[in-house]
Amino acid sequence: MSSNITRSLIALAAGVIFAIGLGVAGMLNPANVRGFLDILGEWKPALMLVMVGAIVVYALANQLALRMKKPLLDIDWSNLPRPGFDFPNQAKLGAVLFGVGWGMAGFCPGPAIVSLVSLHSTVWTFTTSMLVGFYLFALYERRKHSKGT
Amino acid sequence: MMTALYGGLIIGLAAALLMLFNGRIMGVSGIAGTFINMLFTPKARTAQSGEFSWRGFFLFGMILGGILLSKFTNTFVDAAMxxxxxxxxxxxxxxxxxxxxxxxxxxxxxxxxxxxxxxxxxxxxxxxxxxxxxxxxxxxxxxxxxxxxxx
Structure with a gap:
């Protein structure tokens, strides 16, 4: 269907713009990320500005979205998760595990994928392991659901 | 310092596009994780080809953006693991x-x-x-x- 194609093209554009933003922001340099997390050492607060800039733009877009009956290319907003406080302990544990890995390597998922372009063998090792991690958790979820719990 | 802010504004713009046009959250782990899962689940992939396609295009866009960065900036030259x-x-x-x-x-x-x-x-x-x-x-x-x- 043609709307699938337009949605894919928007996603393509968003991916390109996102990667460029990560590059401009300095997020593709793991040393910057480590510097941001190194509060006991030589703390580099710059990455906080990345979050501030992105959150301001997105919060404005969200105000716009709240006034729109539906997204421009879809029939309703049902694919946006409802904001809320529900966050079970297992999910909190997930956030801890993610934070530890992020601190160890200085990479979160976005920069890890974009940096594949560098053809650094270490980056490829990291990103491959991350993708394996994604799949392992999907397998775990599937097993849990097939057991009916 | 300011480039960090500008980079953030650009990232916000990308996320805004995906929300306002497609009604989707730009969460990389969710997009890539679902994509990988569908990649190895042919049944889900064919039943929901649109779901598979936009995620693939988003990830491809990220790689394309990375190629542009490597052509026109020294982003990956500076980056040391x-x-x-x-x-x-x-x-x-x-x-x-x-x-x-x-x-x-x-x-x-x-x-x-x-x-x-x-x-x-x-x-x-x-x-x-x-x-x-x-x-x-x-x-x-x-x-x-x-x-x-x-x-």
């Missing part, structure tokens, strides 16, 4: 992969989109993973100092 110890890198990659899926999102989905939509769970998640990252870096630095390898 903080460690090249394969055991550390593999463990870190697995932790990030499993952790972001188990934690319902990563820096983009929780840290940017969720916080900007005033979602309480994303505020909690972001505080938790930043705090955990800070502890990990502090511990890593302390270990390096003890063993006298680092710096």
């Amino acid at each position: 903080v460690t090249s110890n394969p055991a550390v890198i593999i463990a870190a990659g697995l932790l990030v992969g499993v952790g972001t899926r188990m934690g319902w999102g990563c820096t983009s989905g929780h840290g940017i989109c969720g916080i900007a939509r005033f979602s309480g769970r994303s505020v909690i998640a972001t505080m938790v993973f930043i705090a955990a990252g800070m502890v990990a870096v502090a511990v890593a630095n302390a270990l390096l100092n003890v063993s006298g390898v680092g710096q």
Whole structure:
């Protein structure tokens, strides 16, 4: 269907713009990320500005979205998760595990994928392991659901 | 310092596009995780080809953006991995992969989109993973100092 194609093209554009933003922001340099997390050492607060800039733009877009009956290319907003406080302990544990890995390597998922372009063998090792991690958790979820719990 | 802010504005714009046009959250771990899962689940892939396609295009766009960066900037020349110890890198990659899926999102989905939509769970998640990252870096630095390898 043609709307699938337009949605894919928007996603393509968003991916390109996102990667460029990560590059401009300095997020593709793991040393910057480590510097941001190194509060006991030589703390580099710059990455906080990345979050501030992105959150301001997105919060404005969200105000716009709240006034729109539906997204421009879809029939309703049902694919946006409802904001809320529900966050079970297992999910909190997930956030801890993610934070530890992020601190160890200085990479979160976005920069890890974009940096594949560098053809650094270490980056490829990291990103491959991350993708394996994604799949392992999907397998775990599937097993849990097939057991009916 | 200012480039960090500009980069953030650009990232926000990308996320805004995906929300306003497609009604989707720009959460990289969710997009890539679902894509990988569908890649190995042919039934889901054919039943929901649109779901598979936009995610693939988004990820391809990220690679394309990376190629543009490598052509016109020195982004990847400056970037040095903080460690090249394969055991550390593999463990870190697995932790990030499993952790972001188990934690319902990563820096983009929780840290940017969720916080900007005033979602309480994303505020909690972001505080938790930043705090955990800070502890990990502090511990890593302390270990390096003890063993006298680092710096």
